[in-house]
Amino acid sequence: MRVLVVTAVAAEAEAVAAGAPGLDVLAAGVGPAAAAAATARELTAAALGGRPYGLVISAGIGGGFAPHAPVGALAVSDAIVAADLGAETPEGFVPVTELGFGTVRHEPPASLVRELAAATGARTGTVLTVSTVTGSAARAEELLARHPGALIEAMEGFGVAEAAVAQGIPVVEIRAVSNPVGPRDRSAWRIGDALQALTAGFGKSAPVLESWNPYDRPRD
Numbered sequence: 001m002r003v004l005v006v007t008a009v010a011a012e013a014e015a016v017a018a019g020a021p022g023l024d025v026l027a028a029g030v031g032p033a034a035a036a037a038a039t040a041r042e043l044t045a046a047a048l049g050g051r052p053y054g055l056v057i058s059a060g061i062g063g064g065f066a067p068h069a070p071v072g073a074l075a076v077s078d079a080i081v082a083a084d085l086g087a088e089t090p091e092g093f094v095p096v097t098e099l100g101f102g103t104v105r106h107e108p109p110a111s112l113v114r115e116l117a118a119a120t121g122a123r124t125g126t127v128l129t130v131s132t133v134t135g136s137a138a139r140a141e142e143l144l145a146r147h148p149g150a151l152i153e154a155m156e157g158f159g160v161a162e163a164a165v166a167q168g169i170p171v172v173e174i175r176a177v178s179n180p181v182g183p184r185d186r187s188a189w190r191i192g193d194a195l196q197a198l199t200a201g202f203g204k205s206a207p208v209l210e211s212w213n214p215y216d217r218p219r220d
């Protein structure tokens with residue numbers, strides 16, 4: 001099974017490739033729109049070339065919600081959620097699904113999440129996709145109140161997932177925590193530590209990714 005890993009920037013792609021050199025890795029740009037466009041292009045080219053992908057992974061660094069996702073931790077998504085796709089109303093935020101449109105959530109195969117977490121020691125939980133990085137405690141609390149299972153905030157997963165799901169391909173997100181979600185503090189960033197955790201996590205994930213087959217598993 002071919003696996004496509006989609007990161008935002010080259011440093012993340014290099015960290016993934018250092019851990020799992022056998023995977024195809026694409027640096028697609030920052031944000032959900034760039035991620036969706038590049039992922040769709042890559043999946044379509046592979047399918048037209050007769051070598052379709054069987055799994056897509058959104059990967060990179062991300063913000064961690066305290067206390068469950070400290071800096072340097074690795075997380076595997078059991079849900080990929082668009083956290084700011086909706087409307088502000090006098091009563092608060094309303095997701096697009098409640099407005100009668102689209103979707104805000106994709107769920108990776110449970111067996112894959114379990115096996116990746118067991119192999120890597122990663123935490124599992126919801127990974128939020130946002131278009132605006134959280135910069136205050138109030139916003140972090142608001143997101144956690146709406147998504148009590150949230151572990152991570154990043155900017156690409158939902159875009160990658162939309163592109164994969166549109167082509168019937170399973171998707172999962174793997175993130176290493178570079179900073180806490182909350183008040184803006186560039187001095188608290190640990191990008192090097194997060195990239196190292198990403199490399200180690202992909203190194204441990206490689207055997208799972210080589211053997212996982214969505215077609216010969218009992219139902220999740």
Ligand SMILES: O=C(O)c1cccc(C(=O)CC[C@H]2O[C@@H](n3cnc4c(=O)[nH]cnc43)[C@H](O)[C@@H]2O)c1
Nearest residue numbers: 008030061062063133134153154155156179181184
């Ligand atoms: O300038 C800031 O305060 C700031 C804070 C956090 C992240 C950024 C970025 O521009 C990084 C975007 C890039 O990295 C991923 N990422 C890493 N940490 C976070 C986060 O806390 N919230 C959202 N995204 C994050 C993201 O997936 C992008 O690829 C700037």
